[in-house]
Amino acid sequence: MTLFEIIPRYDRNQALRVKRFLMAGLVYAVIIGLLALYVLQGFMDFRNWLLTIAAIFAVNSIVFLILRSGRNERWHDPSLTGFQMVAACLLMTLTLIEVNTGRGALLLLYVVLLLFGVFRLRTRQFMALGLFALLCYGGVIAFVYYRHPESTDLPVELLQWLAFAVLVPCGGFFAGYVGRLRQQMREYQVALQQAREKAHDLAVYDELTGVNNRRNILCLLEQERVRSDRLGLPFSVCMLDLDEFGRVNQQFGYSAGDQVLCQVAHGLTRVLRAVDELGRYSGEEFLIIMPDTQEVAAAEQAERLREQVENCRFKGLDPSLRLTPSIGVSDYQPGEGLWAVIGRARWAADKAFARGGNQTLICSREPPDSLSAP
Numbered sequence: 428m429t430l431f432e433i434i435p436r437y438d439r440n441q442a443l444r445v446k447r448f449l450m451a452g453l454v455y456a457v458i459i460g461l462l463a464l465y466v467l468q469g470f471m472d473f474r475n476w477l478l479t480i481a482a483i484f485a486v487n488s489i490v491f492l493i494l495r496s497g498r499n500e501r502w503h504d505p506s507l508t509g510f511q512m513v514a515a516c517l518l519m520t521l522t523l524i525e526v527n528t529g530r531g532a533l534l535l536l537y538v539v540l541l542l543f544g545v546f547r548l549r550t551r552q553f554m555a556l557g558l559f560a561l562l563c564y565g566g567v568i569a570f571v572y573y574r575h576p577e578s579t580d581l582p583v584e585l586l587q588w589l590a591f592a593v594l595v596p597c598g599g600f601f602a603g604y605v606g607r608l609r610q611q612m613r614e615y616q617v618a619l620q621q622a623r624e625k626a627h628d629l630a631v632y633d634e635l636t637g638v639n640n641r642r643n644i645l646c647l648l649e650q651e652r653v654r655s656d657r658l659g660l661p662f663s664v665c666m667l668d669l670d671e672f673g674r675v676n677q678q679f680g681y682s683a684g685d686q687v688l689c690q691v692a693h694g695l696t697r698v699l700r701a702v703d704e705l706g707r708y709s710g711e712e713f714l715i716i717m718p719d720t721q722e723v724a725a726a727e728q729a730e731r732l733r734e735q736v737e738n739c740r741f742k743g744l745d746p747s748l749r750l751t752p753s754i755g756v757s758d759y760q761p762g763e764g765l766w767a768v769i770g771r772a773r774w775a776a777d778k779a780f781a782r783g784g785n786q787t788l789i790c791s792r793e794p795p796d797s798l799s800a801p
């Protein structure tokens with residue numbers, strides 16, 4: 428990001444602040460054009476017009492340099508709203524002092540300034556700015572009356588001041604209303620973000636165990652399959668089925684069964700490598716993806732998983748409670764479908780259970796005839 432890039436590209440907040448600053452710059456340009464008409468009409472001195480432009484340019488250059496240097500981010504008001512508004516108010520006051528005729532029309536410039544305030548300031552800040560503007564305009568009247576009492580229509584000036592004074596509390600009311608809307612929008616945004624995150628978690632994670640749900644583990648498996656086909660890297664899957672899990676529910680209750688599933692899932696996560704993925708495939712079946720791993724290495728890793736479940740002591744539950752898993756391992760054969768590799772792993776897990784459970788079996792590359800999509 429260079430200083431000469433007008434709007435920063437990589438920081439949305441700073442970009443927004445600079446855009447607002449540029450919008451204010453546009454309003455200044457219109458005001459300078461308007462004052463040029465005053466000069467043409469002889470209501471303002473040409474030299475004073477140039478001085479006004481120089482002052483506007485100087486103040487805004489400082490604001491721009493602060494915004495682009497990023498110093499503003501360390502300040503309490505990073506948008507520099509207060510500073511810009513007070514500066515604008517002072518610039519308008521100086522301009523009004525230098526205008527000989529038609530000052531009343533230029534009073535609208537304060538109104539434009541306050542309009543900006545309606546969207547940016549809280550009621551109290553807005554009222555403070557309004558009072559400051561009133562004080563400035565009061566100062567203008569006092570100054571021009573002191574300098575040219577004969578050409579100053581004091582009652583008219585005071586009436587204009589009064590009309591302006593009525594506007595300030597009205598603006599304060601609107602500023603408060605807009606402020607509340609802004610606050611509401613911020614709250615809605617936070618709630619929406621939280622709801623999005625919750626929806627994402629529900630779509631991706633299993634609510635009970637917190638590991639990937641069936642849909643997501645299948646999605647990750649598909650990604651791994653595509654990666655493997657492209658790069659020619661192997662990967663394996665393990666199907667881990669808890670032996671006779673139904674008995675846990677029957678003996679200790681469904682809620683204890685839930686806790687067991689959670690603790691098993693957390694135990695498995697501790698043993699797995701960071702690159703492996705664990706998902707709850709169905710009630711008491713877990714599917715594990717092991718990237719860059721052939722089936723022999725996968726079976727060794729599956730044994731560690733088996734030992735982890737076998738040695739698991741379930742916190743807060745009956746100390747006699749033990750569980751064992753039957754694990755089927757299979758590696759992906761290039762070009763085959765997902766269900767083929769899952770089917771082989773599942774077949775091996777069933778076979779392991781049929782042989783007494785608590786063991787790991789690899790399914791040979793020749794799929795048994797009975798395999799079908801799970």
Ligand SMILES: Nc1nc2c(ncn2[C@@H]2O[C@H](COP(=O)(O)OP(=O)(O)OP(=O)(O)O)[C@@H](O)[C@H]2O)c(=O)[nH]1
Pocket residue numbers: 635668669670671672673674676680681682683684685688709710711780
């Ligand atoms: N507590 C609890 N139990 C579940 C949940 N999902 C499935 N189960 C139970 O898991 C058991 C699965 O039964 P089966 O598929 O016959 O498996 P099993 O009893 O472990 O028998 P094998 O797998 O053949 O050893 C059933 O009793 C289900 O009620 C769950 O979310 N919480």
